[in-house]
Amino acid sequence: MRGGRLELQGLRRTFGGVVATDNVSLDFAAGTLSAIIGPNGAGKTTLFHLISGRTKPTAGRVLLDGQDITGLDRQDIVRRGIGRAFQVANLFPSFTVAESLAAAILTHEGRTASLFRAFPPPDIAARAAEVMELCGLADLADVLAKHLSHGDQKLLDIALALALDPKVLLLDEPTAGMGPEERWRMIERVHRLWEARRMTLVFIEHDMDIVFRIAETVRVLRYGSVLAQGTPEEVRRNPAVIEAYLGAEHALEGGAA
Incomplete structure (x- = not known):
């Protein structure tokens, strides 16, 4: 099965007075490989919960190939291709x-x-x-x-x-808990799977070396909102991202690589 287009339109999720996801609008083109990064508590996993149906949004929509799948039963969402x-x-x-x-x-x-x-x-x-x-x-x-x-x-x-046979595959920190060599073996395997199947793959990752090596597009969340998005190089050099998450030292190291 080929990848599907995933669209998030104004997704918002609150828990009492806490805003976990705030007006997130993102468009993942069919067959692309994207990373979502951000500090702890930025809303990354909550966003995956909203896409996969584990949590229902307070507001906003999730579309797969133009079809609204917002709030559907989790198994139905899986059958649709997430x-x-x-x-x-x-x-x-x-x-x-x-x-x-x-x-x-x-x-x-x-x-x-x-x-x-x-x-x-x-x-x-x-x-x-x-x-x-x-x-x-x-x-x-x-x-x-x-x-x-x-x-x-x-x-x-x-x-x-x-x-x-998903159209869209969501991976939440696929290298978590692994040593350096094992992390690279895992992410290389993930990359080969994407090349073989060309599904739309979105992964959350904290290892910036991995993110900047394999992602085509990087989205950055902070406080539940989209802070920035672009190519790895664009995100690496974005002043707001450097200040909020990467730090100048990591950005400079990446730029010199």
Whole structure:
């Protein structure tokens, strides 16, 4: 499935007197690779919750390929084409990697009865194998999800979302908790997945070296609002972003690279 166009129009979310997201309007062109950055508490994860249906907006709209999906049930949003990584240990801890992917696909397609028959059906097993190969998990097909390393669990999170053929894939800090080498291996794998599938990929990341290396476009949030957006170089040199988030030293180091 090719990428879809994701539009956010005036998204606002309040919790009591706290404004978590304030009038966020962003347009993610189909098939693009974008990063969202910003200080802790900037509203990045809340924005993902609003897009994926985990949280309903106080105001504003979310459009996928021009269709309003604001406030739809989470499963309906997934079926429309918005994918987001699962928490593996909470979903399929006693399933192998292959079984986890097969179960996700069957559930997505409303074929849960197949979970209690011959499992997995041949067509689903083939699709799971394709995703495992794409994500570099083929050698771990028979390993229980709960026995995977942290990095491989994150990869399975992504694979579970990818198995549902999303038009838009949301990744919330895919390299969190990893060492430097493992982070780069993960983000290189993510980049290869994007090149192979060309879905619209949006990721949240705190490692600026990673962001500036692979993102086509960078959006910066602060206090729930859009502070800036542009190419990595434009964002790196933006005075407001330097002052609010990057710091002059990081900006200068990046500019010299």
